[in-house]
Amino acid sequence: MSTDYLIIEQFLADSLQARALQAAFDLSIIDALAAEDCVVIDDLLRGRDCDVRGGHFLLQMLIRSNVITKKAERVGFTDVFRTALKFRDLLTTKLTFSTLVAPDYFNSLPNLLRSEGDFMASSKLFELFDYSRCQDVTTANCMQASRWMQLTTMLTRYEAPVCHSHYDFGQHQRMLDVGGNSGEFVLQICRRESQLQAVVVDLPVVCQVGQRHIQTQPERDRIQFCPADMQQEAFPTECDLITWKSVLHDWPDDRVPGLLQKSYNALPPGGTILIFERQRWDFSVEETPYGLLPVMLFFRSYREPDSYQTWLQQIGFTDVNVQTIPLEVPFLLITAKKS
Numbered sequence: 001m002s003t004d005y006l007i008i009e010q011f012l013a014d015s016l017q018a019r020a021l022q023a024a025f026d027l028s029i030i031d032a033l034a035a036e037d038c039v040v041i042d043d044l045l046r047g048r049d050c051d052v053r054g055g056h057f058l059l060q061m062l063i064r065s066n067v068i069t070k071k072a073e074r075v076g077f078t079d080v081f082r083t084a085l086k087f088r089d090l091l092t093t094k095l096t097f098s099t100l101v102a103p104d105y106f107n108s109l110p111n112l113l114r115s116e117g118d119f120m121a122s123s124k125l126f127e128l129f130d131y132s133r134c135q136d137v138t139t140a141n142c143m144q145a146s147r148w149m150q151l152t153t154m155l156t157r158y159e160a161p162v163c164h165s166h167y168d169f170g171q172h173q174r175m176l177d178v179g180g181n182s183g184e185f186v187l188q189i190c191r192r193e194s195q196l197q198a199v200v201v202d203l204p205v206v207c208q209v210g211q212r213h214i215q216t217q218p219e220r221d222r223i224q225f226c227p228a229d230m231q232q233e234a235f236p237t238e239c240d241l242i243t244w245k246s247v248l249h250d251w252p253d254d255r256v257p258g259l260l261q262k263s264y265n266a267l268p269p270g271g272t273i274l275i276f277e278r279q280r281w282d283f284s285v286e287e288t289p290y291g292l293l294p295v296m297l298f299f300r301s302y303r304e305p306d307s308y309q310t311w312l313q314q315i316g317f318t319d320v321n322v323q324t325i326p327l328e329v330p331f332l333l334i335t336a337k338k339s
């Protein structure tokens with residue numbers, strides 16, 4: 001099932017335990033346990049960058065979080081963690097980025113509560129997602145962009161198949177993904193739709209990194225990158241589907257209608273717009289696992305579906321359809337047609 005990856009969330013719930021799990025990856029304890037079913041504790045800890053008490057503390061944390069079980073003097077993975085380890089790329093990415101931005105939450109919560117501007121000035125998160133360094137294609141800018149693109153790419157690798165399982169992409173021939181980043185979204189969709197060609201619009205540095213990202217994939221010849229500023233330039237035409245995956249929340253309310261209007265202008269009659277992104281969620285109802293930190297810190301940006309519905313209808317889109325998909329938080333999947 002496309003949502004099987006959500007099994008990792010239980011290991012990302014508690015910040016102290018998740019941080020311990022990250023240390024277990026860093027100390028290669030996870031690799032050692034993956035190689036053997038059940039390992040003698042002394043052998044497992046020997047030669048690692050921890051003393052005996054430190055090693056035992058770490059193993060106790062891992063037992064508490066259901067990563068490992070202990071029998072006599074041996075430890076091994078629980079069945080559920082062994083299954084979760086199939087999604088190791090996503091699990092380790094979420095651990096890395098949560099730890100990176102955790103000081104933003106713990107040290108700058110007063111700023112976060114005061115305003116987005118105050119928080120932006122003091123946070124690692126916004127320093128990381130610095131789009132102003134995505135215009136000039138230099139080695140340094142590509143390296144900087146690759147860093148944050150690891151997070152977007154990894155989330156999208158698992159979210160794209162969910163989108164695909166809720167919408168019939170088989171009816172389309174050519175899609176445009178605006179803010180399409182590394183091309184991971186179109187890559188996942190094209191992999192499942194052999195008829196489909198795709199165009200990715202993003203900033204020049206991001207397109208450069210994206211081009212490299214897909215270059216070894218069999219679908220690469222069906223994916224074209226188009227470096228452009230989505231605000232300044234008209235969108236490529238001749239696509240019967242325009243997708244917005246986790247992009248529109250980046251833009252304030254006074255900019256979104258303009259971007260949707262440009263989509264309308266670029267679509268042929270009968271063409272479709274598709275929006276897939278996190279919906280505003282209620283922290284009093286939803287769990288807020290530690291692994292959610294990098295996306296949670298943008299809480300001001302997520303919207304209810306009605307805003308998008310209203311804008312789409314005002315522009316002239318018809319057949320507006322809204323689905324809410326429960327992932328680690330609710331996702332919106334909105335489609336509408338140009339008649």
Ligand SMILES: C[S@@+](CC[C@H](N)C(=O)[O-])C[C@H]1O[C@@H](n2cnc3c(N)ncnc32)[C@H](O)[C@@H]1O
Pocket residue numbers: 131134152153156178179180181182185201202203206228229230231244245246247250
């Ligand atoms: C939050 S990321 C989402 C990326 C991707 N769609 C995903 O879901 O993984 C927003 C994307 O919009 C791109 N972007 C930001 N400003 C842009 C602009 N003015 N023109 C084109 N792309 C832009 C960023 O480079 C980034 O790839």
